Amino acid sequence: RFNDSGQLVQCNGSLPNGDKGRRKSRFALCRRNKANGVKPSTVHTSCTPQAAKAISNKEQHSISYTLSRAQTVVVEYTHDSNTDMFQIGRSTENPIDFVVTDTMPGGQSHTDGQTIQSTISRFACRIICQRNPPYSARIYAAGFDSSKNIFLGEKAAKWRMQDGQMDALTTNGVLVMHPRHGFSQDSKPGLWREISVCGNVFTLRETRSAQQRGKMVDSESNELVDGSLIDLCGATLLWRTAEGLALTPTVKHLEALRQELNAGRPQCPVGFNTLAFPSLRRKDTLDEKQPWAYMRCGHVHGYHGWGGRRDPVVEAECQERECPMCRARGPYVPLWLGCEAGFYVDAEPPTHAFVPCGHVCSEKTTAYWSQIPLPHGTHAFHAACPFCIQPLNGEAGAVRLIFQSPLD
Structure with missing residues (x-):
């Protein structure tokens, strides 16, 4: 069991309309009864029948990278019995474990009746946690929808890596900041980075949705540490580990x-x-x-x-x-x-x-x-x-x- 939890920066410990269901001010991530993690497997570089089957099969996780109207690369994902997956986003569909809404100063949140366009992605990010010690947790941009697919359109910044795998950035991006010296009275802010769909770390783009990606930072990882901040462009989450929370005032x-x-x-x-x-x-x-x-x-x-x-x-x-x-x-x-x-x-x-x-x-x-x-x-x-x-x-x-x- 691991109690790593994300603290949603909101209205002094509770949401304006109260904590209900999957929409709360804080979430505890605990080991699932049955592993639901996934990891990349087969890469389809052309529109083969297998690629089409992977997209249409609602039991098969896949990520589609549209390079042009004529070419789409499909990456199949297979079950990983060693990890649990938790998804965060604005959507209230079942694949989203934790529903987050835009937050305004003072803790107000955008309501359904308002016409303000949300900048939080419906399927913003996913966190993959190891089921066994040391229970490390890693964050990835984008989440799988109800059909277990992630679609990255022509306008999304995307590229092919040296090992043949594809990678991409989401429209408004998922930013992460790891504090220096942990989360304690000696803590200092770290640098904000952007996390890609495959969990790689990049310097920030010129603006959130710019087409040109930042530079890859090989020396840093997407593993969350106590005090990591996750920004979803409209809401910011604070990640606390079980060990860190044990030292925090109750x-x-x-x-x-x-x-x-x-x-x-x-x-x-x-x-x-x-x-x-x-x-x-x-x-x-x-x-x-x-x-x-x-x-x-x-x-x-x-x-x-x-x-x-x-x-x-x-x-x-x-x-x-x-x-x-x-x-x-x-x-x-x-x-x-x-x-x-x-x-x-x-x-x-x-x-x-x-x-x-x-x-x-x-x-x-x-x-x-x-x-x-x-x-x-x-x-x-x-x-x-x-x-x-x-x-x-x-x-x-x-x-x-x-x-x-x-x-x-």
């Missing part, structure tokens, strides 16, 4: 840190009322004791209405305000504890907040995520809060919180 530990913070009875330096972080279960409901902070300086207050709108919900839209303690001007927002334990690089107390969203976690966790350029659109990158993917502002992307202790 939700119970985060709750203990919350209670310890509240036990210090922090006060509003203006209203002198006691502040308290709401329980993790009530993480989205503004409370009268809710701590608020000025994001420019980090001074923590209770909510007060002067110098801005009196509706705290509207106020949360981030109006600039002047801190009464130091006169620094900047966003004035409610503070929320980061609830997804898988994002923490250590188990230290929550002392810092991401700017401008106000999600609170440990200093080294904010420092790590503030350094990571997450893919945005087809060619941009920016650092973002992992709990709500809102782009970060300011030099550091985070601020140290300054709490006022009780006067008594």
